[in-house]
Amino acid sequence: xxxxxxxxxxxxxxxxxxxxxxxxxxxLVRFAxxxxxxxxxxxxxxxxxxxxxxVIGWFSLPVVGLTAIFTGSALAQQIFIxxxxxxxxxxxxxxxxxxxxxxxxxxxxxxxxAGRVASAMAAELxxxxxxxxxxxxxxxxxxxxxxxxxxxxxAAVLTLPFLVLVSNALGVMGGWLLATFRLGFNSAAYLATTxxxxxxxxxxxxxxxxxxxxxxxxxxxxxxxxxxSGGAAGVGRATTNAVVSAFILILLANxxxxxxxxxx
Amino acid sequence: MTxxxxxxxxxxxxxxxxxxxxxxxxxxxxxxxxxxGGSGTGKSVTLKCILGLLRPDAGRIExxxxxxxxxxGAALARHLARFGMLFQxxxxxxxxxxxxxxxxxxxxxxRSRRAAALETLARVGLGSEVADLRPAELSGGMQKRVxxxxxxxxxxEILFFDxxxxxxxxxxxxxxxxxxxxxxxxxxxxxxxxxxxMASARKIADRVAMLYDGAxxxxxxxxxxxxxxxxxxxxxxxxxxxxxxxxxxxxx
Ligand SMILES: Nc1ncnc2c1ncn2[C@@H]1O[C@H](COP(=O)(O)OP(=O)(O)OP(=O)(O)O)[C@@H](O)[C@H]1O
Ligand SMILES: [Mg+2]
Numbered sequence: 001x002x003x004x005x006x007x008x009x010x011x012x013x014x015x016x017x018x019x020x021x022x023x024x025x026x027x028l029v030r031f032a033x034x035x036x037x038x039x040x041x042x043x044x045x046x047x048x049x050x051x052x053x054x055v056i057g058w059f060s061l062p063v064v065g066l067t068a069i070f071t072g073s074a075l076a077q078q079i080f081i082x083x084x085x086x087x088x089x090x091x092x093x094x095x096x097x098x099x100x101x102x103x104x105x106x107x108x109x110x111x112x113x114a115g116r117v118a119s120a121m122a123a124e125l126x127x128x129x130x131x132x133x134x135x136x137x138x139x140x141x142x143x144x145x146x147x148x149x150x151x152x153x154x155a156a157v158l159t160l161p162f163l164v165l166v167s168n169a170l171g172v173m174g175g176w177l178l179a180t181f182r183l184g185f186n187s188a189a190y191l192a193t194t195x196x197x198x199x200x201x202x203x204x205x206x207x208x209x210x211x212x213x214x215x216x217x218x219x220x221x222x223x224x225x226x227x228x229s230g231g232a233a234g235v236g237r238a239t240t241n242a243v244v245s246a247f248i249l250i251l252l253a254n255x256x257x258x259x260x261x262x263x264x
Numbered sequence: 265m266t267x268x269x270x271x272x273x274x275x276x277x278x279x280x281x282x283x284x285x286x287x288x289x290x291x292x293x294x295x296x297x298x299x300x301g302g303s304g305t306g307k308s309v310t311l312k313c314i315l316g317l318l319r320p321d322a323g324r325i326e327x328x329x330x331x332x333x334x335x336x337g338a339a340l341a342r343h344l345a346r347f348g349m350l351f352q353x354x355x356x357x358x359x360x361x362x363x364x365x366x367x368x369x370x371x372x373x374x375r376s377r378r379a380a381a382l383e384t385l386a387r388v389g390l391g392s393e394v395a396d397l398r399p400a401e402l403s404g405g406m407q408k409r410v411x412x413x414x415x416x417x418x419x420x421e422i423l424f425f426d427x428x429x430x431x432x433x434x435x436x437x438x439x440x441x442x443x444x445x446x447x448x449x450x451x452x453x454x455x456x457x458x459x460x461x462m463a464s465a466r467k468i469a470d471r472v473a474m475l476y477d478g479a480x481x482x483x484x485x486x487x488x489x490x491x492x493x494x495x496x497x498x499x500x501x502x503x504x505x506x507x508x509x510x511x512x513x514x515x516x
Contacts, residue, residue, distance in 0.1 A: 128357075135317045136355035140369040140414070141345045 031223050035149045045151055052155030056117050056214075060163055063116060064109045068167040071108055072100050072174030080183050092179050093193035100171035101202045102262070107254050109167035110213035113160065114246040118221035121152055122242035125225025126235035134226070149226065152218040160214030161207040168206060205261045212257065213250050220246040266329040268293040268422065268454045269314065274323035275478075276309055283309050285478030287323070291471075294452040296445070298465045298486075300500060301475035302509060307458045308352055310475065311424045314456075315347060316340050327422075348420035352427050352458075354411040356399035363395040366413045384413040389439055404431045412440065416447065423447065425457040429464045441467040462501055465489070474500065476509065 076096045083089040125148060128134050137144045172194060179185040220242045228238035267290035274287040283306040291297045299307050312318040314325055316335055325333045327343070335343050356365050366384050367377035382392050388409040399407055408431055415423060425444060429437035441464050447453045448470075457468050465472060466486060473483035474497050482494045489501055499507030 124359075131358075132351050132353055132355040133357055135312070135315075136349070136351055136357070136414075138317065138341075138344050139315060139347055139349040141341075141418075142369070143341060 027227075028219075028223055031149075031226070032219055035145055035153055035219075035222075038143065038145045039150050039154070043146060045147060048147065048151035049154050049158075052151050053159050055120075056113065056155055057159035057163060060113050060116055061166065063112050064163050064167050065170050067108050067112050068100075068105060068170035069174035069177075071104050072096065072171030073178040075099055075104065075171075076175035076178045076183070080179070089183075092175070092183070092185065093190045094197040096175035096179075097172050097194045097197050098202065100175065101168045101198065101206050103254075103258070105168035105171050106164045106206050106209040106213065107250070109164045110160065110210065110217070110250045110254075111247060113163060114213070114217045114220075114250060115243060117156070118217045118242040118246040119239045121218065121221025122225040122228070122239045123235055125222055126228035126238040129226060129228050130231055130235060144226075149218075149222045152222055153215060156214035156218035157211050158214070160210040160217070164206055164210035164213075168203070201261075205257065208261075209254060209257050212253050216249045216253060217246050220249065265292070267291060267326075268295070268328060269456070270324075270326040270329075271310075271314070272324045272326075274310070274313055274320045274325060276306070276313055276318065276320050282478060284313070284320070287475070287478070287480055289473050289480050289483060291454055291456060293454055294448065296448040296455045296457065296468055296470045298457045298459060298469035298472045299475055300459065300462075300465060300472060302500070302511075303460075305475045306478060307475055308426055311349070311426060311456065311458065315349060315424070316343055346421045348415040348418065348423045350408075350412050350415040350423075350425045350428055354399070354407045356407055356411055356414070358399050361396050361398060362390075362402070362410050365399065365410060366417050368414060369418045380417065381413075384417045385410070387416070387443060388413045389436060405433070405436065408432065409436075409440070412443075419451065420453070422454045422456075425455065425459075427458055427460065429459065429461050434463075437461065437464060438467070444468050462489075462503075 076092050079092045079095045079099075080089050083091050083095075125134070128148070134144045134148070137147055176187070176190055176194070179190055180187045224238040224242040224245070225235075228234045230237075269291040270289075272288045274284055275282070276284040287306075287310055289297070299310070301307050309318060313320045314332075316332065320333060323333070324331060327346070332343050356362075357368070360368070362385070363378050363381040366381035370377045370380050372380075378395070382395060385392070385395065390406065390409055390413070394402065394406065394410070399410065402410065408428070412425070412428055415425070423444075428440050428444065432440060444455060444457060445468055448455050448468075455468070457464075459465050459468070466489075469486040471483060471485055472489050473480050474494075475481075476496055482492055482497045484492060489497065492498060492501075495508045499509050505511070
């Protein structure tokens with residue numbers, strides 16, 4: 001009998017952890033559902049949506065653009081080095097455009113925006129929570145979900161595809177710059193090959209990924225901020241959790257979408 | 265007559281820590297109740313339970329005879345729209361200028377909302393020069409008054425003031441006390457005020473209730489607080505360290 005006791009303790013601990021994981025998933029799903037249901041009816045606060053689109057979209061452009069240029073160039077360089085071993089260095093434009101549009105543009109763009117925006121949302125809503133500003137909203141005839149959460153979700157879902165479009169274009173441009181100025185490719189031929197391998201399907205899947213990532217970013221930022229507690233340290237924890245969970249969910253969603261879209 | 269507000273047997277714990285055990289009181293329409301009680305006894309928690317911002321574990325809360333204890337969604341929003349609340353910490357929106365804070369729930373065009381905000385700010389002794397400042401640029405007492413202005417700007421049926429005069433100088437405190445008294449007397453608003461300041465309690469209250477150890481241990485009309493016959497109330501009103509209420513501090 002005595003040997004069973006540690007086993008029971010272990011099972012209880014595992015069970016407790018599993019239950020708390022499911023409980024958090026449940027809370028998150030309910031949070032998202034509440035926001036979406038409220039979105040179905042007015043008021044919508046369009047000015048708040050525009051304001052958030054500016055914050056998310058416009059101010060993320062430099063970060064997303066630089067990331068795309070650097071990564072697109074590095075990708076072209078690596079394909080060139082790798083391709084040279086099989087006499088396939090000429091695949092640089094084709095592989096670069098596919099790699100950028102299908103994967104790197106949306107994923108890196110999403111991650112950079114997550115780092116910038118999910119953290120800012122969590123910090124802002126978290127501070128509003130611990131200073132009772134969210135409670136105050138409710139006493140001022142304003143639904144915190146409609147005023148704070150819904151505009152951020154809508155803005156992120158609308159803005160991320162635009163950012164990813166920019167990210168894709170600059171990523172391809174980074175590859176082209178490096179290929180023509182350093183690797184000796186003919187500029188016009190490079191661009192022609194790029195255009196031939198750029199498929200509408202890839203662009204569409206890229207934009208779908210972007211919209212999903214936008215939803216994840218705003219949801220994680222709002223959820224962790226909205227539920228933060230315990231003063232400045234609690235807001236700090238909420239911010240970290242928002243970024244980490246947004247990163248993981250973006251990568252997971254990317255995998256799922258990639259498998260669904262490209263394996264079928 | 266049905267009271268405007270009725271609490272019966274309200275209890276609330278946080279984790280294993282009980283804060284309210286059995287809170288019961290009535291507030292009649294157009295009456296001003298002042299709740300007194302030591303720090304950390306659950307006065308703010310009581311107001312948040314009535315508003316529905318916190319959910320009581322047991323008991324019943326009624327507004328105009330209707331049970332509001334378990335409201336959610338749209339019903340909760342309609343319930344909340346009847347109240348104005350001055351939060352203890354102000355809870356001003358730090359991303360908005362002062363005037364937009366005050367006019368937050370005021371409908372209408374930007375111009376008319378701003379005018380309404382300036383008018384309400386004047387009632388709490390603040391001039392138009394603060395209207396475009398951010399809350400963080402104001403002193404603590406000014407923030408408190410802006411928060412007060414925000415709570416009264418839409419003339420709600422029921423007003424809650426959580427320590428309206430802490431951090432104010434005695435003269436400004438008296439201005440605020442008179443304002444609250446005037447709202448109750450002239451506009452027949454029902455008010456519940458939390459305060460530690462006995463001068464303020466005497467000025468604002470029609471009735472006074474004392475919260476101690478998770479329950480209302482005494483309540484009565486304002487005139488009765490000096491002859492309550494309750495040793496807890498007597499100690500609190502006189503502000504004595506000696507008495508039945510013992511503070512958890514080490515005696516040197
Ligand atoms: N959200 C919360 N989570 C956990 N405990 C809480 C929470 N809010 C209040 N409490 C606890 O409830 C008790 C009562 O808090 P409350 O703010 O109502 O006190 P109070 O009577 O208003 O005191 P004060 O006069 O100092 O403002 C405190 O001990 C506090 O620690
Ligand atoms: Mg309090």
